[in-house]
Amino acid sequence: MAVRVLIVDDSATVRAALTRIFSADPGIEVVGTAPDPFVARDRIVALRPDVITLDIEMPRMDGLTFLGKLMRHWPMPVVVLSSLTPEGGELAMRALALGAVEVMCKPQNQLGHGLEELAVQLVDKVKAAAIARVRPAAEAPVQRIAGIAAAEATHRVVALGASTGGTQALRRLFAQLPADIPGTVIVQHMPPNFTASFARGLDEVAACEVREARDGDALHPGLALLAPGGRHMLLTRSGARYVVRLSDGPLVCRQRPAVDVLFKSVARAAGRNATAAILTGMGNDGADGIREIHRAGGHTIAQDEASCVVYGMPREAVATGEVDEVLPLDRIAAALVARRAAAA
Template structure:
Protein backbone atom coordinates (compact mmCIF):
# COMPACT_ATOMS: atom_id res chain seq x y z
CA UNK A 1 0.00 0.00 0.00
CA UNK A 2 2.86 2.39 0.81
CA UNK A 3 4.42 1.77 -2.62
CA UNK A 4 1.09 2.34 -4.36
CA UNK A 5 0.46 5.52 -2.40
CA UNK A 6 3.93 6.87 -3.15
CA UNK A 7 3.40 6.19 -6.86
CA UNK A 8 0.23 8.30 -6.79
CA UNK A 9 2.23 11.19 -5.31
CA UNK A 10 4.65 11.26 -8.27
CA UNK A 11 4.04 14.03 -10.82
CA UNK A 12 1.95 12.79 -13.73
CA UNK A 13 4.00 14.05 -16.65
CA UNK A 14 2.64 13.96 -20.18
CA UNK A 15 4.57 12.69 -23.19
CA UNK A 16 5.63 16.31 -23.80
CA UNK A 17 8.58 15.79 -21.45
CA UNK A 18 10.04 13.25 -23.90
CA UNK A 19 8.64 14.20 -27.33
CA UNK A 20 6.63 17.25 -28.31
CA UNK A 21 3.30 16.87 -30.03
CA UNK A 22 3.06 18.01 -33.61
CA UNK A 23 2.00 17.23 -37.12
CA UNK A 24 2.92 13.86 -38.57
CA UNK A 25 6.12 13.86 -40.58
CA UNK A 26 5.41 10.42 -42.04
CA UNK A 27 5.44 9.92 -45.78
CA UNK A 28 2.06 9.16 -47.28
CA UNK A 29 3.00 5.64 -48.33
CA UNK A 30 5.47 3.04 -47.17
CA UNK A 31 5.87 -0.67 -47.64
CA UNK A 32 7.20 -0.91 -44.06
CA UNK A 33 4.21 -1.06 -41.72
CA UNK A 34 4.23 -0.68 -37.96
CA UNK A 35 2.00 -2.17 -35.26
CA UNK A 36 2.27 -0.42 -31.88
CA UNK A 37 0.82 -2.17 -28.83
CA UNK A 38 0.39 -0.84 -25.30
CA UNK A 39 -0.66 -2.88 -22.27
CA UNK A 40 -0.43 -2.95 -18.49
CA UNK A 41 -2.27 -5.10 -15.92
CA UNK A 42 -3.15 -8.41 -17.56
CA UNK A 43 -1.06 -7.54 -20.57
CA UNK A 44 1.47 -10.35 -20.37
CA UNK A 45 -1.26 -12.94 -20.90
CA UNK A 46 -2.94 -10.82 -23.56
CA UNK A 47 0.33 -10.39 -25.45
CA UNK A 48 0.95 -14.12 -25.32
CA UNK A 49 -2.44 -14.86 -26.84
CA UNK A 50 -1.92 -12.37 -29.66
CA UNK A 51 1.73 -13.05 -30.48
CA UNK A 52 1.39 -16.84 -30.45
CA UNK A 53 -1.16 -16.62 -33.27
CA UNK A 54 1.02 -14.59 -35.63
CA UNK A 55 3.11 -16.00 -38.49
CA UNK A 56 6.63 -14.84 -39.23
CA UNK A 57 5.27 -12.74 -42.12
CA UNK A 58 3.29 -10.42 -39.82
CA UNK A 59 4.05 -6.67 -39.62
CA UNK A 60 6.84 -5.48 -37.36
CA UNK A 61 5.69 -4.61 -33.85
CA UNK A 62 6.79 -2.21 -31.11
CA UNK A 63 5.35 -2.97 -27.68
CA UNK A 64 5.17 -1.26 -24.32
CA UNK A 65 4.17 -3.52 -21.45
CA UNK A 66 4.35 -1.86 -18.04
CA UNK A 67 6.94 -3.96 -16.20
CA UNK A 68 10.02 -3.28 -14.08
CA UNK A 69 13.57 -3.45 -15.36
CA UNK A 70 14.81 -6.99 -16.13
CA UNK A 71 11.29 -8.41 -16.19
CA UNK A 72 10.76 -7.15 -19.75
CA UNK A 73 13.78 -9.16 -20.92
CA UNK A 74 12.39 -12.27 -19.21
CA UNK A 75 9.00 -11.70 -20.85
CA UNK A 76 10.59 -11.31 -24.27
CA UNK A 77 12.65 -14.48 -23.84
CA UNK A 78 9.61 -16.50 -22.79
CA UNK A 79 7.49 -15.24 -25.69
CA UNK A 80 10.31 -15.81 -28.16
CA UNK A 81 10.47 -19.45 -27.09
CA UNK A 82 6.78 -20.10 -27.78
CA UNK A 83 6.04 -17.87 -30.80
CA UNK A 84 6.71 -18.27 -34.52
CA UNK A 85 7.84 -14.66 -34.69
CA UNK A 86 11.02 -13.29 -33.10
CA UNK A 87 10.37 -11.49 -29.81
CA UNK A 88 13.09 -9.64 -27.94
CA UNK A 89 13.76 -6.73 -25.67
CA UNK A 90 14.51 -3.69 -27.82
CA UNK A 91 17.99 -2.22 -28.12
CA UNK A 92 18.75 1.32 -29.17
CA UNK A 93 18.87 1.56 -32.97
CA UNK A 94 17.04 -1.71 -33.65
CA UNK A 95 15.29 -1.81 -36.99
CA UNK A 96 11.61 -2.75 -36.99
CA UNK A 97 10.81 -5.41 -39.54
CA UNK A 98 8.31 -8.10 -40.48
CA UNK A 99 8.12 -11.02 -38.08
CA UNK A 100 9.81 -9.11 -35.24
CA UNK A 101 8.29 -7.82 -32.01
CA UNK A 102 10.39 -5.39 -29.96
CA UNK A 103 9.43 -4.96 -26.30
CA UNK A 104 10.47 -1.74 -24.59
CA UNK A 105 12.95 -2.38 -21.76
CA UNK A 106 11.78 -1.65 -18.24
CA UNK A 107 12.85 1.72 -16.84
CA UNK A 108 13.42 3.16 -20.33
CA UNK A 109 11.19 4.84 -22.89
CA UNK A 110 10.99 3.52 -26.46
CA UNK A 111 10.33 5.80 -29.43
CA UNK A 112 9.93 5.06 -33.11
CA UNK A 113 11.78 7.11 -35.71
CA UNK A 114 12.08 6.97 -39.47
CA UNK A 115 15.41 6.55 -41.20
CA UNK A 116 15.12 6.74 -44.97
CA UNK A 117 12.67 4.06 -46.04
CA UNK A 118 12.59 2.10 -42.78
CA UNK A 119 11.92 2.48 -39.07
CA UNK A 120 14.21 2.25 -36.05
CA UNK A 121 13.66 2.51 -32.31
CA UNK A 122 15.38 4.82 -29.86
CA UNK A 123 15.71 3.69 -26.25
CA UNK A 124 16.00 6.72 -23.99
CA UNK A 125 15.99 7.66 -20.33
CA UNK A 126 13.90 10.47 -18.90
CA UNK A 127 11.16 11.19 -16.40
CA UNK A 128 8.14 8.99 -15.86
CA UNK A 129 5.20 9.69 -18.17
CA UNK A 130 1.75 8.94 -16.73
CA UNK A 131 3.81 7.56 -13.81
CA UNK A 132 5.33 4.90 -16.08
CA UNK A 133 8.64 4.20 -17.78
CA UNK A 134 8.29 2.83 -20.40
CA UNK A 135 5.17 4.79 -21.29
CA UNK A 136 2.62 3.84 -23.92
CA UNK A 137 1.92 7.53 -24.58
CA UNK A 138 5.56 8.14 -25.50
CA UNK A 139 5.64 5.23 -27.94
CA UNK A 140 2.26 6.00 -29.53
CA UNK A 141 3.11 9.68 -29.98
CA UNK A 142 6.33 8.81 -31.79
CA UNK A 143 4.43 6.38 -34.01
CA UNK A 144 1.85 9.08 -34.79
CA UNK A 145 4.60 11.51 -35.77
CA UNK A 146 6.86 9.24 -37.77
CA UNK A 147 4.62 6.47 -39.14
CA UNK A 148 1.19 8.09 -39.39
CA UNK A 149 -1.08 6.17 -41.75
CA UNK A 150 1.52 3.39 -42.04
CA UNK A 151 0.67 2.26 -38.50
CA UNK A 152 -1.86 0.30 -36.47
CA UNK A 153 -2.22 1.15 -32.78
CA UNK A 154 -3.64 -1.36 -30.28
CA UNK A 155 -4.36 -0.52 -26.65
CA UNK A 156 -5.04 -3.48 -24.40
CA UNK A 157 -5.90 -4.32 -20.82
CA UNK A 158 -4.45 -2.08 -18.15
CA UNK A 159 -5.08 0.26 -15.25
CA UNK A 160 -5.04 4.03 -15.69
CA UNK A 161 -4.95 6.03 -18.91
CA UNK A 162 -1.44 5.67 -20.33
CA UNK A 163 -1.70 5.56 -24.11
CA UNK A 164 -5.23 6.95 -24.35
CA UNK A 165 -4.25 10.47 -25.40
CA UNK A 166 -1.68 9.39 -27.96
CA UNK A 167 -3.86 6.67 -29.47
CA UNK A 168 -6.10 9.57 -30.46
CA UNK A 169 -3.02 11.29 -31.90
CA UNK A 170 -2.31 8.16 -33.94
CA UNK A 171 -5.86 8.09 -35.25
CA UNK A 172 -5.71 11.79 -36.12
CA UNK A 173 -2.47 11.11 -38.04
CA UNK A 174 -4.24 8.50 -40.19
CA UNK A 175 -3.34 5.31 -38.31
CA UNK A 176 -5.82 2.49 -37.75
CA UNK A 177 -6.59 2.03 -34.06
CA UNK A 178 -8.07 -0.73 -31.90
CA UNK A 179 -9.07 -0.90 -28.22
CA UNK A 180 -9.62 -4.20 -26.44
CA UNK A 181 -13.20 -4.60 -25.22
CA UNK A 182 -14.25 -4.61 -21.58
CA UNK A 183 -15.35 -8.25 -21.48
CA UNK A 184 -11.91 -9.59 -22.42
CA UNK A 185 -9.85 -7.14 -20.32
CA UNK A 186 -8.45 -7.92 -16.89
CA UNK A 187 -8.66 -4.18 -16.21
CA UNK A 188 -10.59 -1.94 -18.61
CA UNK A 189 -8.92 1.33 -17.60
CA UNK A 190 -6.60 2.11 -20.52
CA UNK A 191 -8.93 0.94 -23.33
CA UNK A 192 -11.93 2.61 -21.69
CA UNK A 193 -10.15 5.97 -21.54
CA UNK A 194 -8.93 5.62 -25.14
CA UNK A 195 -12.49 4.94 -26.28
CA UNK A 196 -13.80 7.90 -24.25
CA UNK A 197 -11.27 10.24 -25.91
CA UNK A 198 -12.18 9.05 -29.41
CA UNK A 199 -8.91 7.26 -30.04
CA UNK A 200 -10.35 3.85 -30.88
CA UNK A 201 -11.56 3.30 -34.43
CA UNK A 202 -12.62 -0.24 -33.47
CA UNK A 203 -13.35 -2.00 -30.17
CA UNK A 204 -12.93 -5.76 -30.20
CA UNK A 205 -12.39 -8.84 -28.05
CA UNK A 206 -8.84 -9.99 -27.45
CA UNK A 207 -9.48 -13.12 -29.56
CA UNK A 208 -10.21 -10.92 -32.59
CA UNK A 209 -7.06 -8.81 -32.40
CA UNK A 210 -4.62 -11.25 -34.10
CA UNK A 211 -6.90 -11.47 -37.14
CA UNK A 212 -7.28 -7.70 -37.31
CA UNK A 213 -3.52 -7.27 -37.08
CA UNK A 214 -2.95 -9.70 -39.95
CA UNK A 215 -5.68 -8.04 -42.02
CA UNK A 216 -3.87 -4.72 -41.55
CA UNK A 217 -0.67 -6.31 -42.80
CA UNK A 218 -2.34 -7.84 -45.85
CA UNK A 219 -4.05 -4.59 -46.80
CA UNK A 220 -0.77 -2.73 -46.46
CA UNK A 221 1.34 -5.10 -48.53
CA UNK A 222 3.80 -6.00 -45.78
CA UNK A 223 7.24 -7.07 -46.88
CA UNK A 224 10.11 -8.61 -45.02
CA UNK A 225 13.41 -7.03 -44.07
CA UNK A 226 15.62 -6.42 -47.08
Protein backbone atom coordinates (compact mmCIF):
# COMPACT_ATOMS: atom_id res chain seq x y z
CA MET A 1 0.00 0.00 0.00
CA ALA A 2 1.36 3.42 -1.00
CA VAL A 3 2.59 5.88 1.63
CA ARG A 4 0.18 8.84 1.76
CA VAL A 5 2.07 12.14 1.91
CA LEU A 6 0.99 15.72 2.59
CA ILE A 7 3.45 18.38 1.38
CA VAL A 8 3.56 21.59 3.46
CA ASP A 9 5.61 24.40 1.90
CA ASP A 10 4.94 28.06 1.16
CA SER A 11 6.71 27.86 -2.23
CA ALA A 12 4.51 26.70 -5.10
CA THR A 13 7.68 25.78 -7.01
CA VAL A 14 8.91 23.52 -4.23
CA ARG A 15 5.46 21.95 -3.79
CA ALA A 16 5.39 21.15 -7.49
CA ALA A 17 8.94 19.75 -7.46
CA LEU A 18 8.21 17.52 -4.48
CA THR A 19 4.96 16.34 -6.04
CA ARG A 20 6.84 15.31 -9.20
CA ILE A 21 9.54 13.50 -7.22
CA PHE A 22 7.13 11.56 -5.00
CA SER A 23 4.59 10.80 -7.74
CA ALA A 24 7.30 9.13 -9.81
CA ASP A 25 7.56 6.40 -7.15
CA PRO A 26 4.68 3.87 -7.10
CA GLY A 27 5.18 3.41 -3.36
CA ILE A 28 4.17 7.02 -2.57
CA GLU A 29 0.89 8.88 -3.11
CA VAL A 30 0.74 12.66 -2.70
CA VAL A 31 -2.69 13.14 -1.14
CA GLY A 32 -2.44 16.92 -0.93
CA THR A 33 -0.36 20.05 -0.48
CA ALA A 34 -0.62 23.05 1.83
CA PRO A 35 1.01 26.50 1.57
CA ASP A 36 1.11 27.13 5.33
CA PRO A 37 0.48 25.41 8.69
CA PHE A 38 -3.09 26.71 8.99
CA VAL A 39 -4.14 25.03 5.75
CA ALA A 40 -2.03 22.00 6.70
CA ARG A 41 -3.89 21.59 9.99
CA ASP A 42 -7.23 21.27 8.19
CA ARG A 43 -5.83 18.94 5.55
CA ILE A 44 -4.25 16.65 8.13
CA VAL A 45 -7.66 16.17 9.70
CA ALA A 46 -9.42 15.71 6.35
CA LEU A 47 -6.83 13.58 4.52
CA ARG A 48 -5.18 11.60 7.34
CA PRO A 49 -1.75 11.36 5.65
CA ASP A 50 0.84 8.80 6.77
CA VAL A 51 3.69 11.32 6.54
CA ILE A 52 4.06 15.10 6.30
CA THR A 53 6.95 16.90 4.64
CA LEU A 54 7.31 20.23 6.40
CA ASP A 55 9.16 23.38 5.42
CA ILE A 56 10.69 25.25 8.36
CA GLU A 57 10.66 28.81 7.03
CA MET A 58 7.05 29.81 6.29
CA PRO A 59 4.90 32.92 6.82
CA ARG A 60 2.00 33.17 9.29
CA MET A 61 3.47 30.36 11.47
CA ASP A 62 7.00 28.96 11.15
CA GLY A 63 7.49 25.24 10.71
CA LEU A 64 9.11 24.70 14.12
CA THR A 65 6.18 26.25 15.97
CA PHE A 66 3.76 24.14 13.95
CA LEU A 67 5.85 21.01 14.51
CA GLY A 68 5.80 21.56 18.27
CA LYS A 69 2.02 21.94 18.28
CA LEU A 70 1.56 18.94 15.97
CA MET A 71 3.70 16.61 18.09
CA ARG A 72 1.84 17.62 21.24
CA HIS A 73 -1.68 17.22 19.84
CA TRP A 74 -1.46 14.93 16.79
CA PRO A 75 1.88 13.03 16.82
CA MET A 76 2.78 11.64 13.41
CA PRO A 77 5.86 11.07 11.22
CA VAL A 78 7.27 14.35 9.92
CA VAL A 79 10.13 14.83 7.45
CA VAL A 80 11.45 18.37 7.82
CA LEU A 81 12.88 20.11 4.76
CA SER A 82 15.34 22.94 5.27
CA SER A 83 17.63 25.12 3.20
CA LEU A 84 21.14 23.81 2.61
CA THR A 85 22.85 26.42 4.80
CA PRO A 86 24.51 26.39 8.23
CA GLU A 87 21.48 28.25 9.58
CA GLY A 88 19.20 25.66 7.98
CA GLY A 89 21.25 22.93 9.67
CA GLU A 90 20.72 24.47 13.11
CA LEU A 91 16.97 24.72 12.50
CA ALA A 92 16.91 21.10 11.32
CA MET A 93 18.53 19.98 14.59
CA ARG A 94 15.88 21.88 16.54
CA ALA A 95 13.22 20.11 14.47
CA LEU A 96 14.65 16.70 15.35
CA ALA A 97 14.62 17.66 19.02
CA LEU A 98 10.93 18.54 18.68
CA GLY A 99 10.11 15.10 17.27
CA ALA A 100 10.69 15.12 13.50
CA VAL A 101 11.88 11.68 12.38
CA GLU A 102 13.96 12.85 9.40
CA VAL A 103 15.54 16.02 8.02
CA MET A 104 16.42 16.68 4.39
CA CYS A 105 17.46 19.58 2.20
CA LYS A 106 14.86 21.22 -0.01
CA PRO A 107 15.04 20.78 -3.80
CA GLN A 108 16.37 24.11 -5.04
CA ASN A 109 18.81 24.51 -7.91
CA GLN A 110 19.96 20.91 -8.32
CA LEU A 111 20.27 19.75 -11.91
CA GLY A 112 20.92 16.42 -13.62
CA HIS A 113 22.66 13.82 -11.46
CA GLY A 114 22.39 16.01 -8.35
CA LEU A 115 18.61 16.15 -8.63
CA GLU A 116 18.44 12.38 -9.23
CA GLU A 117 20.41 11.70 -6.04
CA LEU A 118 18.25 14.14 -4.07
CA ALA A 119 15.09 12.45 -5.38
CA VAL A 120 16.36 9.01 -4.30
CA GLN A 121 17.12 10.26 -0.81
CA LEU A 122 13.84 12.18 -0.42
CA VAL A 123 11.84 9.10 -1.40
CA ASP A 124 13.80 6.94 1.04
CA LYS A 125 13.31 9.45 3.87
CA VAL A 126 9.54 9.49 3.38
CA LYS A 127 9.31 5.69 3.25
CA ALA A 128 11.43 5.38 6.38
CA ALA A 129 9.28 7.95 8.19
CA ALA A 130 6.14 6.00 7.31
CA ILE A 131 7.27 2.98 9.34
CA ALA A 132 9.03 4.92 12.11
CA ARG A 133 7.92 4.74 15.73
CA VAL A 134 7.21 8.34 16.64
CA ARG A 135 8.98 8.95 19.96
CA PRO A 136 8.23 11.63 22.54
CA ALA A 137 10.73 14.49 22.39
CA ALA A 138 11.76 14.07 26.04
CA GLU A 139 13.59 10.89 27.05
CA ALA A 140 14.39 9.54 30.51
CA PRO A 141 17.77 10.73 31.82
CA VAL A 142 20.80 8.47 31.46
CA GLN A 143 23.89 8.00 33.64
CA ARG A 144 27.38 8.37 32.24
CA ILE A 145 29.54 5.26 32.46
CA ALA A 146 32.80 5.61 34.38
CA GLY A 147 36.01 5.41 32.39
CA ILE A 148 38.53 2.67 33.02
CA ALA A 149 41.88 4.32 33.66
CA ALA A 150 43.95 1.24 32.84
CA ALA A 151 42.83 1.23 29.22
CA GLU A 152 44.98 3.58 27.16
CA ALA A 153 43.53 1.91 24.10
CA THR A 154 45.24 3.83 21.31
CA HIS A 155 44.91 0.78 19.08
CA ARG A 156 41.15 0.39 19.61
CA VAL A 157 38.52 1.80 17.25
CA VAL A 158 34.75 2.12 17.66
CA ALA A 159 32.59 2.48 14.54
CA LEU A 160 28.93 3.53 14.65
CA GLY A 161 26.33 3.65 11.88
CA ALA A 162 22.77 4.99 11.99
CA SER A 163 19.96 6.43 9.90
CA THR A 164 16.31 7.19 10.78
CA GLY A 165 16.10 7.79 14.52
CA GLY A 166 19.87 7.85 14.78
CA THR A 167 20.24 11.48 15.79
CA GLN A 168 18.43 10.91 19.09
CA ALA A 169 19.98 7.45 19.54
CA LEU A 170 23.50 8.84 19.14
CA ARG A 171 22.80 11.72 21.54
CA ARG A 172 21.64 9.23 24.14
CA LEU A 173 24.63 6.95 23.52
CA PHE A 174 27.21 9.76 23.80
CA ALA A 175 25.56 11.07 26.96
CA GLN A 176 26.57 7.75 28.55
CA LEU A 177 30.07 7.23 27.16
CA PRO A 178 33.14 8.24 29.18
CA ALA A 179 35.68 10.84 28.07
CA ASP A 180 38.42 8.26 27.35
CA ILE A 181 36.58 6.22 24.73
CA PRO A 182 38.66 4.69 21.94
CA GLY A 183 38.85 6.75 18.76
CA THR A 184 35.35 6.64 17.29
CA VAL A 185 34.08 7.10 13.73
CA ILE A 186 30.41 7.69 12.95
CA VAL A 187 28.14 7.71 9.93
CA GLN A 188 24.67 9.20 10.37
CA HIS A 189 22.71 9.54 7.12
CA MET A 190 22.26 13.30 6.85
CA PRO A 191 22.74 16.07 4.24
CA PRO A 192 25.73 18.46 4.08
CA ASN A 193 25.81 21.32 6.63
CA PHE A 194 23.32 19.43 8.79
CA THR A 195 26.12 17.15 10.01
CA ALA A 196 28.20 20.08 11.29
CA SER A 197 25.26 21.21 13.42
CA PHE A 198 24.62 17.65 14.58
CA ALA A 199 28.27 17.16 15.57
CA ARG A 200 28.15 20.32 17.68
CA GLY A 201 25.02 19.02 19.39
CA LEU A 202 26.69 15.69 20.17
CA ASP A 203 29.74 17.48 21.51
CA GLU A 204 27.53 19.38 23.95
CA VAL A 205 26.23 16.18 25.58
CA ALA A 206 29.41 14.08 25.28
CA ALA A 207 32.30 13.81 27.74
CA CYS A 208 34.65 13.18 24.81
CA GLU A 209 35.29 15.54 21.89
CA VAL A 210 32.90 15.14 18.95
CA ARG A 211 33.27 17.04 15.67
CA GLU A 212 32.70 16.76 11.96
CA ALA A 213 35.59 14.96 10.27
CA ARG A 214 38.09 16.68 7.99
CA ASP A 215 40.14 14.84 5.40
CA GLY A 216 43.40 13.67 7.00
CA ASP A 217 42.23 13.90 10.63
CA ALA A 218 44.13 11.58 12.98
CA LEU A 219 41.90 9.48 15.22
CA HIS A 220 42.86 9.06 18.89
CA PRO A 221 41.25 8.13 22.22
CA GLY A 222 38.73 10.68 23.43
CA LEU A 223 37.86 11.84 19.90
CA ALA A 224 34.78 10.98 17.84
CA LEU A 225 34.59 12.01 14.18
CA LEU A 226 31.29 12.31 12.30
CA ALA A 227 31.27 11.83 8.52
CA PRO A 228 30.25 15.06 6.74
CA GLY A 229 26.97 14.91 4.86
CA GLY A 230 27.49 14.25 1.16
CA ARG A 231 30.91 12.61 1.58
CA HIS A 232 32.01 9.05 2.30
CA MET A 233 34.42 8.56 5.20
CA LEU A 234 37.08 5.84 5.33
CA LEU A 235 39.51 4.81 8.08
CA THR A 236 43.11 4.19 7.04
CA ARG A 237 46.28 3.18 8.89
CA SER A 238 49.35 5.40 8.66
CA GLY A 239 52.14 3.74 10.60
CA ALA A 240 50.91 3.51 14.19
CA ARG A 241 48.14 6.07 13.60
CA TYR A 242 44.59 5.85 12.31
CA VAL A 243 43.68 8.57 9.80
CA VAL A 244 40.31 9.32 8.19
CA ARG A 245 39.91 10.09 4.50
CA LEU A 246 36.89 11.67 2.80
CA SER A 247 35.74 10.91 -0.74
CA ASP A 248 33.08 12.03 -3.20
CA GLY A 249 32.28 8.60 -4.63
CA PRO A 250 28.86 7.48 -5.86
CA LEU A 251 25.97 6.61 -3.56
CA VAL A 252 26.40 3.27 -1.78
CA CYS A 253 23.20 1.65 -0.51
CA ARG A 254 21.55 4.86 -1.81
CA GLN A 255 23.59 6.89 0.69
CA ARG A 256 26.58 9.22 0.92
CA PRO A 257 28.03 8.95 3.52
CA ALA A 258 27.40 5.21 3.68
CA VAL A 259 27.90 3.01 6.73
CA ASP A 260 29.18 0.17 4.54
CA VAL A 261 31.99 2.32 3.13
CA LEU A 262 33.13 3.23 6.65
CA PHE A 263 32.72 -0.24 8.17
CA LYS A 264 34.58 -2.00 5.36
CA SER A 265 37.48 0.42 5.74
CA VAL A 266 37.47 -0.16 9.52
CA ALA A 267 37.68 -3.92 8.91
CA ARG A 268 40.74 -3.39 6.73
CA ALA A 269 42.48 -0.83 8.97
CA ALA A 270 41.62 -2.05 12.47
CA GLY A 271 40.57 -5.70 12.10
CA ARG A 272 40.32 -7.40 15.50
CA ASN A 273 40.82 -4.04 17.23
CA ALA A 274 37.45 -2.77 15.97
CA THR A 275 34.08 -2.70 17.69
CA ALA A 276 31.13 -1.74 15.49
CA ALA A 277 27.52 -0.99 16.37
CA ILE A 278 24.68 -0.61 13.89
CA LEU A 279 21.83 1.51 15.18
CA THR A 280 18.27 2.36 14.13
CA GLY A 281 17.56 3.05 10.46
CA MET A 282 15.84 1.84 7.31
CA GLY A 283 17.48 -0.26 4.61
CA ASN A 284 20.52 -2.52 4.60
CA ASP A 285 23.42 -0.08 4.80
CA GLY A 286 26.06 -1.45 7.14
CA ALA A 287 25.18 -5.15 6.86
CA ASP A 288 28.06 -5.98 4.50
CA GLY A 289 30.43 -3.89 6.60
CA ILE A 290 29.38 -5.65 9.81
CA ARG A 291 30.13 -8.96 8.12
CA GLU A 292 33.63 -7.82 7.13
CA ILE A 293 34.45 -6.45 10.59
CA HIS A 294 33.30 -9.67 12.25
CA ARG A 295 35.26 -11.84 9.85
CA ALA A 296 38.34 -9.68 10.47
CA GLY A 297 38.05 -10.52 14.19
CA GLY A 298 36.23 -7.39 15.35
CA HIS A 299 33.28 -7.30 17.76
CA THR A 300 29.84 -6.45 16.35
CA ILE A 301 26.68 -5.10 17.99
CA ALA A 302 23.18 -4.36 16.69
CA GLN A 303 20.47 -2.30 18.38
CA ASP A 304 17.42 -4.38 19.28
CA GLU A 305 14.02 -3.94 17.62
CA ALA A 306 12.19 -2.64 20.70
CA SER A 307 14.46 0.39 21.10
CA CYS A 308 14.74 1.24 17.37
CA VAL A 309 12.73 3.96 15.66
CA VAL A 310 13.07 1.86 12.47
CA TYR A 311 14.33 -1.71 12.77
CA GLY A 312 15.78 -2.02 9.29
CA MET A 313 19.57 -1.71 9.26
CA PRO A 314 20.01 -3.67 12.51
CA ARG A 315 17.69 -6.42 11.23
CA GLU A 316 19.72 -6.78 8.03
CA ALA A 317 22.95 -6.87 10.04
CA VAL A 318 21.59 -9.59 12.36
CA ALA A 319 20.44 -11.58 9.32
CA THR A 320 24.06 -11.92 8.19
CA GLY A 321 24.77 -14.11 11.22
CA GLU A 322 27.84 -11.95 11.97
CA VAL A 323 26.50 -9.93 14.93
CA ASP A 324 27.88 -10.84 18.37
CA GLU A 325 25.34 -8.97 20.51
CA VAL A 326 21.82 -7.59 20.01
CA LEU A 327 21.18 -4.99 22.71
CA PRO A 328 18.73 -2.25 23.68
CA LEU A 329 20.11 1.22 23.06
CA ASP A 330 20.75 1.96 26.73
CA ARG A 331 23.06 -1.07 27.07
CA ILE A 332 25.21 -0.39 24.02
CA ALA A 333 27.47 2.20 25.68
CA ALA A 334 28.30 -0.24 28.48
CA ALA A 335 29.04 -2.94 25.89
CA LEU A 336 31.43 -0.61 24.06
CA VAL A 337 33.26 0.20 27.31
CA ALA A 338 33.34 -3.47 28.40
CA ARG A 339 34.78 -4.48 25.04
CA ARG A 340 37.42 -1.80 25.32
CA ALA A 341 38.41 -3.00 28.80
CA ALA A 342 38.58 -6.62 27.70
CA ALA A 343 40.90 -5.75 24.85
CA ALA A 344 43.14 -3.32 26.71
